[in-house]
Structure formats: C-alpha cells, structure tokens
Amino acid sequence: MTLHKPPRILVFAGSAREDSHNKRLARLAAERLDRVGGQATFVDLRDYPLPLYDGDLEGREGLPASARSLQGLLAEHQGLLLASPEYNGFITPLMKNTLDWLSRSDGDRSGLTLFADKLAAVVSASPGALGGMRSLALIRQLLGNLGVTVLPNPLAVPRAAQAFGENGELVDESQQQRLDALCQRLVTTLIKLQATDSPSGS
Numbered sequence: 001m002t003l004h005k006p007p008r009i010l011v012f013a014g015s016a017r018e019d020s021h022n023k024r025l026a027r028l029a030a031e032r033l034d035r036v037g038g039q040a041t042f043v044d045l046r047d048y049p050l051p052l053y054d055g056d057l058e059g060r061e062g063l064p065a066s067a068r069s070l071q072g073l074l075a076e077h078q079g080l081l082l083a084s085p086e087y088n089g090f091i092t093p094l095m096k097n098t099l100d101w102l103s104r105s106d107g108d109r110s111g112l113t114l115f116a117d118k119l120a121a122v123v124s125a126s127p128g129a130l131g132g133m134r135s136l137a138l139i140r141q142l143l144g145n146l147g148v149t150v151l152p153n154p155l156a157v158p159r160a161a162q163a164f165g166e167n168g169e170l171v172d173e174s175q176q177q178r179l180d181a182l183c184q185r186l187v188t189t190l191i192k193l194q195a196t197d198s199p200s201g202s
C-alpha cells in the first residue's frame with residue numbers, strides 16, 4: 001500500500017532556446033522522475049519572460065507577472081531539478097536572472113522562504129567535452145545560498161548534439177543510468193522527507 005503522495009518536482013532549464021540541449025535533458029529528467037514515482041512539472045522559461053532584474057523597476061511595479069507565476073509553482077513543489085547550461089564557465093544570465101527574481105518578496109511572501117525547504121538535483125548539457133560541468137559547481141553554490149539542499153553526483157552530458165537518441169533518451173547507457181539514479185534518489189529522498197514531516201503518512 002502506498003502511503004505517500006508522489007513528491008512534486010519543478011523542472012526547468014536555464015535556456016530559452018528552441019533547440020536547447022538543456023531543455024531536452026530537463027524534459028527527459030521530468031519523464032524519468034514521473035517513472036520512478038515523482039510528479040514532475042516541466043516549465044519552459046520562454047513562457048515566463050522576465051526583464052533583467054532592476055531594483056527600481058521592482059520598486060515601482062513590484063514583481064513581474066512571470067515571477068509571481070513561477071513563485072506560485074515553486075510553492076506547490078517540494079523538489080527542483082534544474083538543467084544548467086554553461087556560458088563562459090558560468091551559469092547563464094537567464095538562470096541567474098530567474099532565480100534572482102524568484103528570491104524576491106511578493107508582498108508578504110518572501111521568495112527565500114519558498115526555496116528554504118527544497119531539495120534539488122542539477123544536471124547540465126553542452127556541445128563541448130566537459131558537458132557544462134563548471135556551471136554545475138556554480139548552480140549548486142547559488143542554490144545553497146538560497147537555502148536549497150542539493151543532491152551530490154550531478155550529471156554533465158558532453159557532446160550534447162550527439163548525446164540524445166531518437167527516443168529522447170541518452171545514447172550512452174552509463175549516462176542514462178546516472179540520470180536515472182539521480183532522479184530515483186531525488187524522489188526517494190523527497191518521500192523520506194515527507195514521512196518525516198508527516199509520520200502518519202497523510
């Protein structure tokens with residue numbers, strides 16, 4: 001008998017590009033999270049356009065509608081899975097800007113409170129040989145600064161243009177297994193945390 005609710009996991013990539021490798025990896029991860037007992041929500045950041053963070057704009061107009069919508073989604077999910085592309089050894093401006101807006105207060109709700117109890121897994125994909133692994137260290141650090149606990153063993157997918165097969169899965173079996181293991185660990189740990197929060201399993 002299953003006593004737990006499937007943990008909800010918000011999934012997005014730090015790229016809005018139509019043919020983004022990281023969106024492809026994020027979508028694949030969302031599908032695997034569902035398969036191992038989670039309930040993933042993939043969002044395309046292209047659907048949540050945000051201006052570059054500007055304190056004066058925020059002071060005048062408050063949070064943009066897209067930031068409020070994403071905060072609403074964040075509040076409804078216990079976990080996060082982020083696919084972080086790498087630009088010049090760093091996370092992308094889109095990823096940073098999105099997380100910066102999400103960390104801001106919307107009236108009486110602090111963005112930081114929304115991040116505080118979250119558990120996350122991070123992945124990256126790049127056409128290069130390192131798979132964007134330098135961005136993984138930085139996205140981990142940023143999420144940690146926001147109060148998010150990040151699982152170990154992130155996955156970096158190198159040579160991303162050749163890495164995905166027709167079925168959307170990773171061609172390299174060991175990479176696919178590592179992604180599956182990461183997704184499994186995220187779901188299993190969230191279920192354990194749920195049990196701790198609610199010992200009756202309700």
Ligand SMILES: Cc1cc2nc3c(=O)[nH]c(=O)nc-3n(C[C@H](O)[C@H](O)[C@H](O)COP(=O)(O)O)c2cc1C
Nearest residue numbers: 015017020021022085086087088089126127128132
């Ligand atoms: C400004 C810029 C800097 C980049 N720097 C890196 C880099 O440091 N390391 C890397 O692996 N790829 C780098 N790339 C290549 C990206 O990994 C590649 O564009 C990738 O497709 C971006 O992710 P996406 O496919 O999810 O949009 C860079 C691309 C741009 C536009």
